[in-house]
Amino acid sequence: MDSLQHTIKRPVSFAGIGLHSGKLATLAIFPGEENSGIRFVRSDLPQAAPTPAFMDRIVDTRLATTIATEDEAMIATTEHLLAALFGMGIDNAVVELDGPEVPIMDGSAGPFVQVLKRVGRRRQNACKWMLKVNREISYVEGDSFVKILPYDGFKVTCEIDFNHHLIRRQIFSSELTPQKFAQEIAGARTFGFLDQVEKLRQSGLALGGSLENAVVIDDDGIVNAEGLRFVDEFARHKTLDVIGDLALLGFPLLGHVVTRKSGHGHHFSLMKQLAAQPERWDLIAYEKEGGNRVLEKVVLSTREAGDKLLSCLLPPSIALAGQTCFA
Template sequence: MSILNQKTINKNITFKGVGLHGGLEVTMTLKPAVPNSGIIFKRTDLKKNNIIIPNIFNVSSALFCTTISNEEGVSVSTLEHLMGALFGLGIDNALIEIDNYEVPILDGSAKIFVEEILKVGIKTSSVPIKIIKIEKKIEFIDGNKKISIEPSKVSLDIDFELKYENTLIGEQRNSIKVYESDLSDIYNSRTFCLYEDVEKLKEMGLAKGGNLENAVVVKDNKVLNEGGLRNEKEFVNHKILDCMGDLYLAGYRIIGKIVCSQGGHKLTNQLLREVFENDQNFSLIEIKEKSLPHAFINKSNLRSIA
């Protein structure tokens, strides 16, 4: 079967942990799904109106995390790390059953999601994937923050820059090709914050489940976590992971080039809303055998299916 066909996981995977912001215990199970079903969340703690479909127009909040809601106001939040893992591994279809409103933060990265998916393996169907091909350059600017997307021949490139006054974080920039690059450092990079912001977040009713086991905390020029950073660009690499997860709310993998400076969940969502408000900006293409060169094939997909 072609690697350009739709994929799901081989069997159920259950994750247990706490939500980063709510601090509540949550159990979440990823289940295989049939082709063309996409990614679906189901709130098992509710008996009705409990289906939430990840979609850029379903984003109800992008403050410190991404939250999606259905028409009845039922939501799932902090889904960006999980969605980034699914996007990077090429998982097109999955049912995600969750018994609370927030995806477990685990270690603050996508590392555990990726490891557990690779353990059970990935199942390839006989149904071709669909991709979104960007046709025109679109840019969104909000003060000193900016993001753009433009056409690319066969890849999804993400060029991300962050700038912090904190001297340890400082200015970091990295660029990856999602379907070609080794994404290990991206998956492994954890969410982070400044020490002086921790109390502010808690006063806002956020970060109730946060600790040094699931977030990098920087105080002055020191990382407070035992063991320090996982890679030298962990801060910007985590931003790239977030960006991947938020991009997957488009519903399909994307062919295009993203350039972002000092962005986040809100900026990515605002850009995608502009893209999809005009069907001249993109094309939805079903990929047949040999429709794309091997550059489109993610190396991690090859490893997981081998």
């Protein structure tokens, strides 16, 4: 586990269609300053200020996660890009987007990861702060749940259960490292059912969806000629979504995330539960001395502060102001 923060070595760019808006979008990622986190800028809007990729910016979780700027400009479908940045160990970056939605690329985080691997990371002179979960934090809704258990590392176990003969019940579990993320998770594509596509489009969703950027399923099986990339690609993609959504906590997690039949809304609710229960986690930094050692625990605020939703979680640039790095 890295003890220092990282950004990308040089700018990179992408272009593609928005899955739900159907609009062409270009996206550029620039190196970010230490302790600044991931920030979005709507380059098509005059005098747009950077917006932190943080949970208090979430405004919609229907089929994708959408955040908004202070001026209420939308930045939709953030989860695949954020999963790529988080999964590849990028702590600080500025993402410039010329429209309201991150391009879907091929429906996975693979294209982002391929470019991030090629450009490489630059180590920064700032210690990496992490949310260490000490006691279980959970959110339950019917037969769906998502929880974080104490764990010395970051692990995700995702269970899905669809009433379709091709999917049924699948479970995927992986300890997250950049190597495993790139090999086992990043390439898993979003998926949908053919009989639901028209309903989604009537609701203004999936306007850019196609066989080029999604796995499409009908009663007989996979519509895409190339088939699946993994036998359990569906569960792997849900794992990708979990990682991308939880990146909006603003800090890497030390814990085991376990989900069952969860979606973006469940993940947001779990983040709210975490923010409301500061006694169950610590914000810590590590130094490597033959092994990882806890150096310092930072208490950002207390339950008495009043706002239990967000008082204990702040964007990195605010939360770490004045903190000393001993790494």
